[in-house]
Amino acid sequence: MLNSNETILERLNPAQRDAVTTTRGPLLVLAGPGSGKTRVITHRIAYLLGPGGVPASAILAVTFTKKAAHEMVERLQTLVLGQSRHLLIGTFHSICSRILRQDGEAIGVARTFTIADEDDQERIVRRVIKDLNWDEKRNPPGAFLSRISAAKSHLIGPDEFRRAADSYADELAAVVYQHYQEELGKADLLDFDDLIMRTVHLFQERSDVLAKYQERYQHILVDEFQDTNLTQYALIRLLGQRYRNVCVVGDEDQSVYSWRQADIRNILNFENDFPDARVVVLEQNYRSTQTILWTAREIITPNRQRKDKRLFTENDRGERIFVFEGYDENEEAQYVATQIERLLASGTVHYRDVAVMYRTNSQSRVLEKTFLRHRLPHKVVGMRFYERKEIRDLLAYLRLCYNPNDLTSLERIINVPARDIGAKSIADLQLWAARAGRTVPEAIRALALDEELGVPCPLSKRARTNVAEFGRLLMTLQAASHELVVGRLIEKIASLTGYQEFLRDGSQEGESRWENVRELMTVADEFSAYDAPTSLASFLEDVALAADADEYDSSADAVTLITLHAAKGLEFDVVFIVGLEEGLCPHNRSIESNDLSQLEEERRLLYVGVTRARRRLFLTYASRRTQFGTVMPRQPSRFFKDVPRELVFGTARAVQAPGRRHGWTDPGPAGPVTSRSSLPRPLASSSEALRAKPAGTPTRFKPGDRVEHPKFGEGVIVSVEPRGEDAEVTVAFPDLPIKRLLASYANLRLL
DNA sequence: AAAGCGTTTATTTTT
DNA sequence: TAAACGCTTT
Numbered sequence: 001m002l003n004s005n006e007t008i009l010e011r012l013n014p015a016q017r018d019a020v021t022t023t024r025g026p027l028l029v030l031a032g033p034g035s036g037k038t039r040v041i042t043h044r045i046a047y048l049l050g051p052g053g054v055p056a057s058a059i060l061a062v063t064f065t066k067k068a069a070h071e072m073v074e075r076l077q078t079l080v081l082g083q084s085r086h087l088l089i090g091t092f093h094s095i096c097s098r099i100l101r102q103d104g105e106a107i108g109v110a111r112t113f114t115i116a117d118e119d120d121q122e123r124i125v126r127r128v129i130k131d132l133n134w135d136e137k138r139n140p141p142g143a144f145l146s147r148i149s150a151a152k153s154h155l156i157g158p159d160e161f162r163r164a165a166d167s168y169a170d171e172l173a174a175v176v177y178q179h180y181q182e183e184l185g186k187a188d189l190l191d192f193d194d195l196i197m198r199t200v201h202l203f204q205e206r207s208d209v210l211a212k213y214q215e216r217y218q219h220i221l222v223d224e225f226q227d228t229n230l231t232q233y234a235l236i237r238l239l240g241q242r243y244r245n246v247c248v249v250g251d252e253d254q255s256v257y258s259w260r261q262a263d264i265r266n267i268l269n270f271e272n273d274f275p276d277a278r279v280v281v282l283e284q285n286y287r288s289t290q291t292i293l294w295t296a297r298e299i300i301t302p303n304r305q306r307k308d309k310r311l312f313t314e315n316d317r318g319e320r321i322f323v324f325e326g327y328d329e330n331e332e333a334q335y336v337a338t339q340i341e342r343l344l345a346s347g348t349v350h351y352r353d354v355a356v357m358y359r360t361n362s363q364s365r366v367l368e369k370t371f372l373r374h375r376l377p378h379k380v381v382g383m384r385f386y387e388r389k390e391i392r393d394l395l396a397y398l399r400l401c402y403n404p405n406d407l408t409s410l411e412r413i414i415n416v417p418a419r420d421i422g423a424k425s426i427a428d429l430q431l432w433a434a435r436a437g438r439t440v441p442e443a444i445r446a447l448a449l450d451e452e453l454g455v456p457c458p459l460s461k462r463a464r465t466n467v468a469e470f471g472r473l474l475m476t477l478q479a480a481s482h483e484l485v486v487g488r489l490i491e492k493i494a495s496l497t498g499y500q501e502f503l504r505d506g507s508q509e510g511e512s513r514w515e516n517v518r519e520l521m522t523v524a525d526e527f528s529a530y531d532a533p534t535s536l537a538s539f540l541e542d543v544a545l546a547a548d549a550d551e552y553d554s555s556a557d558a559v560t561l562i563t564l565h566a567a568k569g570l571e572f573d574v575v576f577i578v579g580l581e582e583g584l585c586p587h588n589r590s591i592e593s594n595d596l597s598q599l600e601e602e603r604r605l606l607y608v609g610v611t612r613a614r615r616r617l618f619l620t621y622a623s624r625r626t627q628f629g630t631v632m633p634r635q636p637s638r639f640f641k642d643v644p645r646e647l648v649f650g651t652a653r654a655v656q657a658p659g660r661r662h663g664w665t666d667p668g669p670a671g672p673v674t675s676r677s678s679l680p681r682p683l684a685s686s687s688e689a690l691r692a693k694p695a696g697t698p699t700r701f702k703p704g705d706r707v708e709h710p711k712f713g714e715g716v717i718v719s720v721e722p723r724g725e726d727a728e729v730t731v732a733f734p735d736l737p738i739k740r741l742l743a744s745y746a747n748l749r750l751l
Numbered sequence: 752a753a754a755g756c757g758t759t760t761a762t763t764t765t766t
Numbered sequence: 767t768a769a770a771c772g773c774t775t776t
Contacts, residue, residue, distance in 0.1 A: 093766060118765085192766055227766090259764065360763055365767095382765095415752090422752050545766070565764045587763055596762065605764080628761070629767045 008046050008079075019247075019280040020044045023052050023219070026240075026274035027247040028267070032311045033611035034287025034571070035294070037249055037738060041221055042072060044247065045077045045087065048219055056086035060217035062236070064224045065089055068569060072223075087544065088217070092232050093192060093545050096199040100190070101537070103209050107202050111190040112537070114399050115544035119392065120178075120408040121145055121191055128179040139172070147173040148180060152193035153229040153261035155200060157181075163682060186300060187407040187440065196231045203238045214242040224569075225250030225270075229261040237273060244274065252307065253300050256565055256605050264305065283310050285611075287571055289318025291647050292613050298642045300607040301517075302598045319616050321643065325636070325652035326622040329363075329579070333370035336576050340376060340559060343574060343616075347739070348549075348747055351377050353573035355560040357609045359585045363578065364561050377558040381566055387547060390503060390513045391520055395543060397493045400474060401481035402536045404441050417502035419470055425463040432457050444471040473497060486539045487524040490517070516708070564609045575613035577606070580621040580637040607638050623652065701743060703727050706751040712739065713749065 009017055016036055019029045020043045031037035045061065048054040063069045069089050075085040090094065099111050116124070121247060125141035129666050149169070151161050158181055162174035184191065191196065203210040216730040220240045222228065225248035240246035252264045252378070271277055285293050292550075293313050298362035302304070306434065322339075326332030336356055338528040343349040356367055371378045385391060393416055403409075415421045436453035446453050448471025457464065473496065480492050494500040494517060503514045527539050564585075579585060586602035610617060621636050636654035648655045701707065715733035727743040741748070 066766095081760070195766095256764075257766090260766075362762055418752080420752070424752090563764065584763095589763060601764095626767080 005502070008043055008050060012036075012043065013284055015280055015282050015284075016040050016043075018278075019282070020047050022247075022278050022280070023048055023054075024245060026244055026270070026277035028225075028270055028277050028279045029247065029249040029282065030267075030307070030309070031249055031251050031282040032285060032309055033251070033254065033608070034285040034313075035311075036283035036284075036286055037223075037251075037282065038050060038071065038075065040282065041223060041249060042075045042079055044221065045076060049083050051081050054219055055249055056083045056231045057088075058216065058218045058220070059087050059221070060095070060239070061087065061089040061221040061654065062095060062223065063089070064227050065569070066091055066094070068223060069094075075269050091545060091565060092228075093195050094233070094541065096195040096235070096547070097190075097541055099199050099213065099741060100195065100202070103202060103206075103212075104198065105207050106209060107198065107200075109190070109198055110403075112403050112407075113188045113190050113197040113409040114406050114409075114540060115183060115195070116187075116191045116408065117386075117544055119387075120189065123188075123408050123411065124180055124183045125176060127182060128176055132175070132179070144173050144176045144180075148177050150261055151177065151195050152191075152197045152751040153231050155197060155231050155234060157197075175573060183407075186405070188403050189408065190406045193231070196235060200231055200234050200238065203235070206369070210238060211242075213239055218243045219245045220247070221247040222246070222250075224254075226252050226255035226264055226267060227257045227262045228266050229263055230266070233263075233266045233269065246274065252305070253303070253309070253604055254568060254608050256568065256601060256608060258601055281309065283312060285311055285313040286315070287614055288313060288611060289315050289615060291318045291320060292610065292615075292617050295321055295643055295647055296607055296610045296618070297363055298644055299603065299639060302642060303603055304596060305600055320649040322616070322618040323640070323643070323645050323648050323652045323655050324620045325654065326620060327624070328631070329366045329622045329625050330370070332578055332620050332622045336367065336578060337370050337374040337376055339576070339618060340574075341374065342742055345742055347709065347741065347749060349573060351559045352557045354576075355562055355567065355570070355572040355574070355612065356576040357562055357564050357567050357612070358577070358579050359564055359587060359605070360579075361563060363584075367561055367578070371561075372557065376559055377556075379556060379558045381560060381562040385516070385519070386543060388516055390499075390516055393499065394490055394493060394517060394520060397477065397497065397499075397541070398481075398486070398489065398536065401478050401489070404445075404474075404478065405439065407440060410444075412443060413497075414470060417498050419471065421463065425459060425467065428458045428463065429467065432459065444474070448472045448475060472492070481536055485524070485528045486536055487521045487528060489536070490521050533582070564605045567612050568608050571612050571614055573614045574616045574618075575609065576618040576620065577609045578620045580619055580639065581604075581625070581627075581634040582637060583637070584625075587636050603639060606637075621652075623653075623722065697727075701748065701750070707731065707748040708751055709733070709739075709741075709748055715739075 002224045008018065012020060016039065019027065020042045023044075029037070029040060031040070041061070043168070045059060048059060049056060061072060063072065066368055072089050073084060076087070076575055090098075097115070100113070101111060104113070105111055116514060122141045122145065125144050129136055129139050129141065138598060157162070158174065160177040161170075161177055165171045184194070203213070220236065222236055227250075234246070236246065248270055250267060252267055255262060255264045258264075271279070289297070290313055293311060297311055324335050326335055340354055343354065344351065358364065358367075361382055364382075368378065368380060386395070392499070393413055396412040399406045399409040400413070411426070414426065429440055432453065432455065433440045433456045436443065438446070438453060443453065444467055447457075447468040450468070459467065477493055477496065481489055484492060500514065500517075503517065504510050524539060527542060562570075564577070583591070585606060586599055590598040590602050619640070622634055624631050624633050626632075637651075640654040643655065645655050701717050701720050703719050705719050706714065707717060708714050709731070712733040715731040718730040718732050723727045729743050731739050731741060731747070731748070733739060
């Protein structure tokens with residue numbers, strides 16, 4: 001019944017149905033925002049399992065974020081019941097990590113490898129530069145790391161990189177790349193890019209291993225295909241080339257990760273590599289109002305690097321777009337908070353239905369400050385839990401339990417909490433290990449067990465005692481890691497190492513840091529509850545591959561503060577996009593690059609933000625903003641020129657300037673978008689507030705009127721108070737406390 | 752080894 | 767602005 005044809009194909013439009021039922025051969029689905037992309041993917045899997053007769057174990061679905069993977073699993077559970085358990089749905093990184101854990105030894109990847117995160121990468125490059133005796137100031141690690149990452153994303157190893165180096169900068173990078181890989185190797189570490197690149201190497205070098213996975217995963221689906229880099233695409237191509245049942249879903253207009261080497265050209269290459277690919281375009285939007293969709297269309301149309309799509313919707317026209325100019329970022333935040341309060345007062349919106357989006361994380365600060373003052377419940381996505389010092393310290397101990405060779409983790413915690421092992425002791429330790437032909441962890445172990453290494457130990461007596469004690473501590477913890485579930489292991493580490501005492505120094509901050517550690521234990525306990533209880537390896541992997549957007553939790557009733565990047569894939573009734581200024585969106589880095597494709601990416605970013613909104617969209621900017629402690633005048637974003645003025649409500653400067661003439665002329669049905677009285681009045685900016693003349697809009701309501709509210713039901717108007725152009729109505733609903741509502745927001749219907 | 756102090760520097764976006 | 771760094775002193 002559940003898997004029957006009718007159930008799965010019910011309520012799919014023809015294009016969606018096409019994408020779901022084309023199960024044989026390559027398929028490219030170009031899916032505009034809100035076009036039911038996830039629905040297509042999940043229904044396609046259900047269709048494969050049911051009418052297609054494909055066993056769950058033969059299906060591989062790849063996503064970019066864990067959250068997307070989770071959502072897919074969840075939606076599938078109701079669709080196909082128990083079968084979803086045998087599907088492999090995961091991120092590129094988690095899937096590759098799994099493959100390497102299983103078969104990586106064939107190309108020399110240690111079975112107990114751990115994953116190096118950004119912080120580790122930076123430490124390693126720092127160490128390399130230091131060992132090379134290069135000037136640490138003139139050689140910032142970030143620049144090298146991005147070159148290395150770019151190389152790996154193009155499947156270029158250190159040797160090939162050196163051969164291709166045609167600039168001094170590249171030659172330096174080649175040297176760093178070489179050493180960096182050696183350091184990773186010594187510590188049994190793989191960085192994010194290695195996970196993918198090494199898997200491709202494995203498949204290239206071992207046809208038997210490749211054949212095994214090709215046979216296993218006869219049906220492959222890739223979500224957010226526009227975000228794949230060359231290496232990721234190579235992986236998919238290798239896996240899929242035998243059975244050719246490869247379905248990729250993407251939208252080049254939502255490609256915002258080119259800086260991470262994502263390459264839209266993969267979409268074009270797909271059609272070259274699989275010339276028989278069927279192409280399905282999903283153009284009907286089910287998410288947004290016409291007004292929002294039209295605005296989005298106008299914003300994206302100027303881009304040259306795109307296929308023209310004809311997005312349309314059968315939804316209502318909806319409210320006009322609100323544009324607001326703030327005096328500065330404080331007033332801008334103030335406006336956002338006030339508008340949210342108004343929306344809440346209407347009773348038709350919950351906090352969780354509202355998101356505030358911005359270009360850079362640093363913009364969240366002023367919003368948070370303002371929201372705290374307004375007591376608006378909110379959650380900042382991207383306050384990265386796993387980047388907090390105390391968490392990373394504890395994780396370093398955990399990683400050392402699993403992979404004793406993890407030098408980066410060792411370096412991190414050898415003197416945290418302080419045990420008098422300073423830079424000198426560490427240098428001596430390295431020297432000693434090098435002379436004896438051993439690794440640093442081995443040298444520590446030797447000290448702990450009072451063993452000789454055959455060469456004199458340069459450490460002072462005191463240092464030797466300290467290191468030996470530390471070594472024994474580590475060995476105790478390593479032994480414990482085989483006995484305890486992860487949560488209890490963390491507890492043991494915190495107490496045995498003295499980390500708990502070290503954190504809880506009596507300060508408020510110390511307590512809150514300790515709270516974070518407790519939170520980590522909870523995460524671990526939750527993890528153990530559904531995974532193998534003692535699996536330290538999979539916990540570490542889970543944590544290492546956790547991303548910001550994964551934190552987004554729709555269950556809590558709070559306003560979401562989120563970057564435009566992290567907002568991709570989400571949707572909200574009400575969206576505020578703030579800081580729409582030259583220099584911020586588009587960002588200075590893109591303006592200065594002189595690279596038009598970078599500006600196109602900025603445009604896509606705004607497009608992504610706009611298309612997150614279901615019902616209402618607010619676009620704001622400030623006329624001055626404090627950056628690096630100094631106030632700078634700001635200009636509204638150039639993208640405002642493409643926001644159709646007839647769709648805008650507001651008096652902000654940005655939309656009064658003559659707009660670009662755009663091709664869209666459809667005035668829609670005669671009459672205003674919505675009756676004026678039902679439009680909320682946007683706050684005027686302070687300068688305009690002085691000039692603004694209240695229009696004195698009369699309200700439609702009078703005391704005694706019977707009205708209907710979408711949420712509270714039928715009620716009777718008690719009183720009506722003018723509020724500028726608006727009116728505050730007091731309404732009595734049976735069995736409910738008396739409500740005071742703003743006429744413009746409340747959506748009351750006269751009975 | 753660690754704490755204190757003055758100076759500087761930086762903010763895209765993140766699997 | 768505020769985190770990070772390098773220099774000094776204890």
